[in-house]
Amino acid sequence: MTEKKQALSPVAKRRTKLVYEAFQEEPDDRDILFQSGVLCHTFFPRREPELALNEVWRTDSGKMHLYVMPMPIIDPTTNELRYLGLPYGAKARIILANLNTIALKTQNPVIEMPADNLTNFTTFMGFSEGGSQVATIRDQISRMSSCVIRMAYDTGIKQKNVNLPLVSGFDLFPEGPAGQRALWPSQIILSDHYFHNLIDHAVPLAKSHMLALSGNVTALDVYSFLAHRLHRIPRGKPQFLAWSTLYEQFGKDYARIADFRLNFGRTLKLVKSLYTDAHFEEKGGKGLLLHFSQPPVTKKLMISGLDSK
Template identity: 30%
Template structure:
C-alpha cells in the first residue's frame, strides 16, 4: 500500500485534486485519497487507450478509419429505433446503376426469375420552362437519397416529404460536407433526387411454370422544383411525393437499415447494395443459402466485366462489411458464397415482423469519420 504522500503525488486532475482538498482533515482521508487515486488511474488508462486507437487509425486510410470508428460506436452504444432508417425491400434486391450510364435511357437487370427495368424520364425546369431529360440515377448518393426519402415517409407516415428542410441534415449525418457550387455535394445529391423523381420502375415476375406479371412502379408522383434568387443556378426541391401505390407498398415492405452502417459505406454503391441485400436475406433466411460466383456477379458485378475481377473486388467489399459487423455468418470459397441463417441483430436490425417506429428522430451522435 502506498504512503499518503505517494498517493497524493499520483493525483493530477484538477477536479480530483479539489476532492482531495475537500477531504483533508477527515478521519478517512487516507482511504478517500486512495479511492481518488484509483479514479485517476482509470482516467489515465482511458486516455492511453484513446491514444493507442488514434495512433492505430493514423496509419489507416480514410475509409478504413471511418469503418473502424463506426465499428467502435456500434460496439459501445446500444441499438435503438433512433438508429434505424428504412428502404423499400425491392430496392434491396434490385440495385441501381453503379456508375453514370450517360445518355442511356434504360437500365435492365435480371435476378433469377425476376427482372428490373429502370426507365429515365424528364422534369420541368423552373428556370427555362423546358422538359429536360434527367438521366438514370446511379451511384451511392442515389441510394442514400432513396434511403432518406423512404425513411422520412415511414417516420412521418406520409407520402409527401419536405426535402429542403431535411436533405442537408441527412447529408451531414452521412458524413458529407454540405457544399454549394458547381461541384458541391448539394448539387450532386439534388441531381440524383431529380433523376429518381423522373424515372419509372418496371418489375417482371415469373413463376417458371407459364405465369408471369409485369408491375409498373413509378416511385414518385410529384416533385416540386424552384429556383431561388442568388442560388447560382442550383434548382432546389421543395417537396417530393411518393406515388401512393409505392408508398403503400413501402409501409408494408420497409427494410430497416442501421444508419451507422450506412454511414460506414456511404461512399460505395456496391457496399451499400451488399448491406441492404444481406439485411433483407438475414430477416427471411431459414436455411443456408449458397450462391455461385456467377449468381453473385449478376447481382453485384455491374462494374466488372469478368468474374475474375469481380471476385477480387467483391472479396474486398465483403471484408469491409465484416470489419464493421464481425458476426455476419458469411463465408466465401472457390464456388461462391455461403450465408447461414442468423439473428438479424448481427447486422443491428430488428427481426421480421417488428413494428415500424412512428416519429423516431435520427440518431444524434455521429461517429468520427476523419
C-alpha cells in the first residue's frame, strides 16, 4: 500500500513557492540588500522576548556578545515615558537590511520615511500589502529607532565594549486617528558609528533569498552568517564549529541541544537550497566543517547594486 502524502498547509505552500522562485532567478535579476557584519554573527531576538520594560537582552557568539537595550521615548500624545520594545523576528532583519541599502546607495545616513504612503514602502521592501503588514513594519522601525546596542568582545586579556546605536536621532509623530494613534518616525538618522561600520563591513545578500527564508528566522540568521563567513575562510583550510558553539549562537530557543541539532540540520538544507555555493559538512556528529565558498552575491553584482538608483 502506498503511503498517502500529507497535504501542505497554506503557509508551507507559500514558503515552498518563494524558495522555488528565488532558486529559479538568474543572479543578475536579484535585488541586493546589505546587512551589517556585526548582525551577521549576533542577532536580534527571534521572537519578542519576555523581558521587563527596561531589561537588557543579550546574545553570544563565541567571544562576541550583543546587548540590545530598549530606551524610553516621550509619547507626544501623553507626554509620558513609553517603552516601544525591542526589534525581533524576520521582519526586523529584512527591514534593517532595506534601510542599510537605502543609506549605502544614497551615501547618506539620513533616511526619509514616507508619511503619506507606507503601503508602497511595504511593497518596496518585498512584503505583501495589508494593514497588518503596515502596522508590523511601523512597529519594528519604531522599536529599532528607540533601542541602543552594545558589542562586547573578549580578547583573552580584557573585554572591549563598543556602543553601537543604530539610530542617533529620529523625528517622532503620532500617526492615525485620535485614540488609536501609533508612533512613527518620519526621519531616521543612522548613527555615525553604525553608518561608517556599515560602509566598511556591509555584507551583500540576495533580497529574493531573504524573502524566501522570511518564514524561518533561524534560516535567515544562518544564511546571513554563512554569507559573511564562508568566503573569508582560506582555501584548503576549512574551519570547524562544534555543536556546542553552534548551539550557543543559534540555539537560544531550544532547551536541549539534541532538539536543536535535529532542527538545525533541516535549516541548513533550506539555506543550501538557495545559497547553493555554500560548502559545509557535518563531521561525525561533532559539529560542522566550513569550507571556502563563493558568496551568494558576487562583487560585480554588489557594485552594480550600489550604483543602481
